[in-house]
Amino acid sequence: MRLMKRIETEAIVIGGGATGAGTLRDLTLRGVRAVLIEKSDMASGTTGRNHGLLHSGARYAVNDLESARECIRENKILKKIARHCIEDTGGLFVTLPEDDPSYHGKLIEHCKYAGIRCEEISVQEALRIEPNLNPNILAALRVPDGTIDPFRLTSANVLDAQERGAIVLTHTGVSGVIREGDRATGVNCRDRRTGEEFEVFGGIIVNASGVWGQELCASAGIALRMFPSKGSMVIIDYRINNVVVNRCRVPSDGDIVVPGDTVSLIGTTSKKVDYDKIDEITVDQDEIATLLESGEKLIPNVSRTRVLRAYCGVRPLIAVSGEMDGREISRGIVLIDHEKRDSVGGFITIAGGKLMTYRLMAEMAADLACAKLNLKKRCRTRTTALPGSERKLDQAKSVKFFTGIPNSVVGSTLYRHGQRIRNILHRDKRNYGLICECEMVTEGEIEYALKKLNAKDIVDLRRRTRIGMGPCQGQLCAYRAAGLFVKYDSATSTESNKMLVDFLEERWKGIKPVLWGDALRSVEFCYWIYQGLFGLGDVKFPEEGEDR
Amino acid sequence: MIKLENISFDHCIKCTVCTIYCPVARATHHFPGPKQSGPDTERLRIKNPELLDDSLKYCTNCKRCEIACPSNVKIADIIQSSKWRYFKNVFRVRDFFLARTDLMGSVATRVSYLVNFFIKLFPVKFFLDRFMKIPSERRFPKYAQGTFLSWYNKHRKEQEAFAEKAVYFHGCYVNYNNHDLGKDVLTVLNAINVGVIVTDEKCCGVPLIANGYIDKARKNALFNIHSLEKSASAIGARIVSASSSCSFALKHEYPNLLEIDNSAILDDLDYITRFIHERFENGNVPAMKPVPVRAAYHSPCHLERMGGVMNTIEVLKKIPGLDLTILHSECCGIAGTYGFKKEYYKVAQKVGAELFKRIERVNPEIVITDCETCKWQIEMSTPYRVEHPVTVLARAIDGKKL
Numbered sequence: 001m002r003l004m005k006r007i008e009t010e011a012i013v014i015g016g017g018a019t020g021a022g023t024l025r026d027l028t029l030r031g032v033r034a035v036l037i038e039k040s041d042m043a044s045g046t047t048g049r050n051h052g053l054l055h056s057g058a059r060y061a062v063n064d065l066e067s068a069r070e071c072i073r074e075n076k077i078l079k080k081i082a083r084h085c086i087e088d089t090g091g092l093f094v095t096l097p098e099d100d101p102s103y104h105g106k107l108i109e110h111c112k113y114a115g116i117r118c119e120e121i122s123v124q125e126a127l128r129i130e131p132n133l134n135p136n137i138l139a140a141l142r143v144p145d146g147t148i149d150p151f152r153l154t155s156a157n158v159l160d161a162q163e164r165g166a167i168v169l170t171h172t173g174v175s176g177v178i179r180e181g182d183r184a185t186g187v188n189c190r191d192r193r194t195g196e197e198f199e200v201f202g203g204i205i206v207n208a209s210g211v212w213g214q215e216l217c218a219s220a221g222i223a224l225r226m227f228p229s230k231g232s233m234v235i236i237d238y239r240i241n242n243v244v245v246n247r248c249r250v251p252s253d254g255d256i257v258v259p260g261d262t263v264s265l266i267g268t269t270s271k272k273v274d275y276d277k278i279d280e281i282t283v284d285q286d287e288i289a290t291l292l293e294s295g296e297k298l299i300p301n302v303s304r305t306r307v308l309r310a311y312c313g314v315r316p317l318i319a320v321s322g323e324m325d326g327r328e329i330s331r332g333i334v335l336i337d338h339e340k341r342d343s344v345g346g347f348i349t350i351a352g353g354k355l356m357t358y359r360l361m362a363e364m365a366a367d368l369a370c371a372k373l374n375l376k377k378r379c380r381t382r383t384t385a386l387p388g389s390e391r392k393l394d395q396a397k398s399v400k401f402f403t404g405i406p407n408s409v410v411g412s413t414l415y416r417h418g419q420r421i422r423n424i425l426h427r428d429k430r431n432y433g434l435i436c437e438c439e440m441v442t443e444g445e446i447e448y449a450l451k452k453l454n455a456k457d458i459v460d461l462r463r464r465t466r467i468g469m470g471p472c473q474g475q476l477c478a479y480r481a482a483g484l485f486v487k488y489d490s491a492t493s494t495e496s497n498k499m500l501v502d503f504l505e506e507r508w509k510g511i512k513p514v515l516w517g518d519a520l521r522s523v524e525f526c527y528w529i530y531q532g533l534f535g536l537g538d539v540k541f542p543e544e545g546e547d548r
Numbered sequence: 549m550i551k552l553e554n555i556s557f558d559h560c561i562k563c564t565v566c567t568i569y570c571p572v573a574r575a576t577h578h579f580p581g582p583k584q585s586g587p588d589t590e591r592l593r594i595k596n597p598e599l600l601d602d603s604l605k606y607c608t609n610c611k612r613c614e615i616a617c618p619s620n621v622k623i624a625d626i627i628q629s630s631k632w633r634y635f636k637n638v639f640r641v642r643d644f645f646l647a648r649t650d651l652m653g654s655v656a657t658r659v660s661y662l663v664n665f666f667i668k669l670f671p672v673k674f675f676l677d678r679f680m681k682i683p684s685e686r687r688f689p690k691y692a693q694g695t696f697l698s699w700y701n702k703h704r705k706e707q708e709a710f711a712e713k714a715v716y717f718h719g720c721y722v723n724y725n726n727h728d729l730g731k732d733v734l735t736v737l738n739a740i741n742v743g744v745i746v747t748d749e750k751c752c753g754v755p756l757i758a759n760g761y762i763d764k765a766r767k768n769a770l771f772n773i774h775s776l777e778k779s780a781s782a783i784g785a786r787i788v789s790a791s792s793s794c795s796f797a798l799k800h801e802y803p804n805l806l807e808i809d810n811s812a813i814l815d816d817l818d819y820i821t822r823f824i825h826e827r828f829e830n831g832n833v834p835a836m837k838p839v840p841v842r843a844a845y846h847s848p849c850h851l852e853r854m855g856g857v858m859n860t861i862e863v864l865k866k867i868p869g870l871d872l873t874i875l876h877s878e879c880c881g882i883a884g885t886y887g888f889k890k891e892y893y894k895v896a897q898k899v900g901a902e903l904f905k906r907i908e909r910v911n912p913e914i915v916i917t918d919c920e921t922c923k924w925q926i927e928m929s930t931p932y933r934v935e936h937p938v939t940v941l942a943r944a945i946d947g948k949k950l
Binding site for chain 1: 552555557558559560561562563564580583584587588589591592594595596598599600601602603619
């Protein structure tokens with residue numbers, strides 16, 4: 001009989017979203033040996049499916065003062081420790097003619113309670129800051145909103161933990177929690193790429209798997225009810241706004257336009273979904289119509305732009321007591337000690353919250369985990385910068401250092417990887433040839449992502465580098481990237497062909513709901529390359545790892 | 549900075565055809581091609597103007613990318629306007645003078661013998677190369693004595709006597725360097741019973757645009773539109789130009805790049821061979837004597853962009869005895885003032901190399917082309933004389949030796 005592989009560690013973190021990655025890093029910074037298990041890729045679930053708003057808290061100030069306070073506190077911390085994941089754009093709250101004018105004053109007042117700097121500015125000033133804004137607005141407020149890249153943030157947390165000794169297992173599913181009496185002691189795992197099964201044992205298991213936590217709890221014999229709420233967003237092909245534009249009203253559908261790197265996003269809807277549908281949710285036509293209509297009210301240019309894609313995510317709303325739905329449930333942080341609640345030792349759940357509060361959630365989870373492990377170590381994530389954010393960035397200096405490499409390439413790499421740019425670009429290696437021309441991703445950046453950032457396929461690579469996130473959605477770069485997987489010994493040629501197909505199919509899933517105009521023309525051309533030139537639609541691949 | 553009015557970059561579907569047709573990208577790796585310098589990086593510049601690349605300066609504005617683009621993206625316009633919108637405006641004496649063909653011309657024509665003599669001297673060439681960054685290899689077009697306009701004014705009366713008239717935008721080259729071409733225009737148009745009216749005009753703006761003097765280009769554009777409209781609409785005349793780049797500027801650069809409304813004259817504008825071809829088609833063909841010459845025809849980029857090459861070829865075909873070989877469409881590389889700059893000289897010559905080779909293979913007696921700067925470039929880089937189609941036509945009409 002073949003002996004099953006076993007990994008022994010101190011802490012097991014399940015879920016590779018921002019919270020899981022943050023918890024892993026927090027524990028590692030405290031000197032705890034930890035293993036992260038993620039069934040797909042880092043930030044592939046809810047973390048990677050939001051609008052990337054670095055909340056100032058103003059959006060919650062009127063309805064949920066506690067969340068607003070958490071947001072502004074974390075906002076200030078993240079601006080220091082995660083500089084390269086953040087753009088300090090600033091944000092506006094604007095009142096449209098059809099909006100209740102009294103909300104404006106209410107917001108100012110509540111921001112004061114929450115400690116959020118909120119400044120009333122003239123309409124003229126607002127239009128100067130954001131020239132594409134609807135000129136018919138009645139009033140404007142300025143708040144310290146910003147934008148945050150969830151992929152980069154998660155990846156930086158994992159990178160730091162890994163460099164400090166943590167083990168990261170992506171594309172690894174947890175098939176069940178191993179219990180010994182009234183304690184959870186480990187998990188059964190399965191590598192979804194190779195099909196290999198193994199066990200991981202540890203003193204504490206942190207369930208940070210978000211909305212999927214209900215299943216995980218069930219496998220440990222714990223009943224925990226999640227109330228998934230779907231949020232949809234559409235992406236505009238380029239940046240139509242400079243700053244975050246919020247509508248000054250009680251949060252509702254389509255009332256925020258967020259600039260994110262080279263694109264802008266309109267968010268978001270809120271729709272209750274059945275728990276058994278969480279892995280197959282799609283964006284509905286009426287949601288897209290609502291988003292575009294509302295977005296146009298804030299920024300009239302929306303009507304003339306090309307919509308790149310639409311996507312949706314599931315909010316992991318949790319009901320600790322009683323049932324509610326949608327926007328009514330608090331988005332507050334829920335930390336559950338299952339020893340107390342369900343008499344199952346060695347198992348804790350961290351859920352609820354927001355991307356914005358991931359660090360705080362990680363701190364709370366790690367505090368409890370350490371207490372369970374009888375360790376007295378203080379949290380250091382408040383002040384320890386993430387890899388890439390150690391020093392303040394100076395673009396001019398970097399551009400000068402990399403003389404000979406185009407500014408757009410240096411600037412984009414710096415923007416994505418911060419101080420780590422020097423591990424990526426090399427003048428003498430000539431590794432700055434472009435693989436993705438829309439988003440300026442170089443061969444060097446891909447090599448770095450393959451070797452250091454756990455990118456296992458092209459979809460993962462997209463989350464690390466923005467490859468395929470530009471207007472053509474991977475029409476040319478996907479093929480080049482597939483070749484690089486082989487070049488850098490990260491895949492066989494059959495595997496890389498399979499990745500290519502998976503990647504393009506994944507891209508199309510998000511484009512299908514918005515197929516009109518230029519997006520449609522673009523996809524037709526892309527499909528011609530895919531099928532007409534390479535005949536990839538007809539290629540048969542060996543069965544997937546699961547069925548080997 | 550982010551206010552978005554012109555969003556043609558958004559229609560790009562990344563087919564990359566433009567890059568395949570870009571003569572500069574083919575000649576140097578310093579230019580990543582129109583797609584990348586245009587629509588691709590425009591998205592980045594909107595996000596952060598600091599992401600501007602120096603490589604943009606290699607674009608010659610030949611517009612071949614725009615001809616190739618199946619999505620109607622104004623690629624070259626995006627690149628040109630990015631150049632002057634985002635680059636810091638650094639004053640360069642050389643660029644200032646290269647851009648001001650009006651100023652240079654009006655001074656030089658007064659002392660043209662001296663200018664033509666001195667510009668060929670080694671110490672002058674050395675000075676220009678060393679301190680003005682104008683390559684010593686570059687040959688300058690000769691200046692004429694006096695202006696075409698002053699010659700024309702002596703003949704204005706006869707021209708006004710014609711029943712049908714056309715307003716002729718002669719351009720700086722004819723005015724200051726090549727009066728003969730202007731005279732040939734009169735010969736040809738008169739032969740088809742059209743009188744030539746010349747009105748006040750300023751440089752069309754092409755060299756100004758290329759060197760970033762956009763405000764001045766706009767001023768000139770407004771002046772020209774106003775002046776041409778006044779003379780043309782009063783007598784219901786068409787407006788013709790025998791310079792393909794001037795013509796292109798009046799028609800397309802004014803509205804697309806300078807964002808100036810030229811609708812007052814747009815419908816009346818004709819490149820000269822189009823005007824002539826139309827008359828020929830209507831049976832108004834003058835008597836012509838044979839011109840037994842073996843000629844190679846080179847089509848300039850801007851004429852191609854206007855879709856006017858066919859007119860020139862059709863007109864040339866009407867000339868008896870002319871043995872015409874039409875060259876494969878290639879860029880000559882000079883791109884106006886581009887080829888006069890030391891930093892681009894090698895690229896310009898490399899771009900043109902394929903054309904020069906093709907001309908040599910034909911081994912003609914003369915080369916025919918519509919563009920004055922193409923003429924300078926070909927005459928400098930090959931042993932052949934270059935003539936304008938109208939000149940060839942004029943020789944067929946007046947029977948003088950070509």
